[in-house]
Amino acid sequence: xxxxxxxxxKKLLTALVLIPLCISFIGCATIMxxxxxxIGFSSNPTNALVTIDGKAIGHTPxxxxxxxxxxxxxxxxxxGYQPYEITLIKKSNSWVWGNILFGGLIxxxxxxxxxxxxxxxxxxxxxxxxxxxxxxxxxxxDVLYIAVTLKPxxxxxxxxxxxxx
Numbered sequence: 650x651x652x653x654x655x656x657x658x659k660k661l662l663t664a665l666v667l668i669p670l671c672i673s674f675i676g677c678a679t680i681m682x683x684x685x686x687x688i689g690f691s692s693n694p695t696n697a698l699v700t701i702d703g704k705a706i707g708h709t710p711x712x713x714x715x716x717x718x719x720x721x722x723x724x725x726x727x728x729g730y731q732p733y734e735i736t737l738i739k740k741s742n743s744w745v746w747g748n749i750l751f752g753g754l755i756x757x758x759x760x761x762x763x764x765x766x767x768x769x770x771x772x773x774x775x776x777x778x779x780x781x782x783x784x785x786x787x788x789x790x791d792v793l794y795i796a797v798t799l800k801p802x803x804x805x806x807x808x809x810x811x812x813x814x
Contacts, residue, residue, distance in 0.1 A: 684763040685714040688737065690725070692776040697727040709776075717767045725776045733776035739767035 690699050692709040699706050699713075701721050706713055715721055721737040 684717055686717050686769050686772070687712050687714050688769060689773045690723070690776075691774070692725055692727065692733070692778055694727065694730075694778065697725040697730070697733075697776060697778060700724040700726070715769060717769060718763070721769070723774055725774075725778065727778055730778040730780055733778055735771075735774055735776075737769045737771070737774075740770055741766065741768070 689712045690709050695709050697709045699709060699711060701713065701715070701723050702719075703722075709725065715737070717739060720739055723735050723737060725733040
């Protein structure tokens with residue numbers, strides 16, 4: 650009887666240690682990184698309106714927590730400048746390997762359902778906004794800047810015409 654009681658205590662103690670240990674590995678990415686990710690937005694010049702998935706969220710510079718399980722379309726606009734658009738894509742989060750090794754199928758399901766198994770890239774969006782009508786062309790070591798204006802000024806003096814050969 651005493652031998653059975655000792656064996657029972659040993660099994661109970663083992664279960665009390667192993668169960669919390671196993672649970673701690675379930676959903677590694679969810680526990681370590683969460684279902685959202687902070688993405689930074691900046692622009693040159695600053696104060697560009699940031700729109701994510703069609704919803705305006707503020708002006709640069711700013712940081713916003715975004716759901717990891719979705720791809721996001723980012724649009725930055727500033728009056729007098731060309732719009733800047735980029736898509737944040739989701740890639741596999743390295744914590745998923747912890748689930749495969751320790752958490753098994755349950756941890757993988759938890760991370761997939763919360764989106765924590767993904768990482769959004771890029772983590773920092775930096776827009777170098779260009780003025781409307783301006784362009785640049787690089788030629789070898791020199792840089793040639795070409796400015797195009799859609800509305801010429803009346804004060805400009807005509808200095809010649811270009812001919813077609």
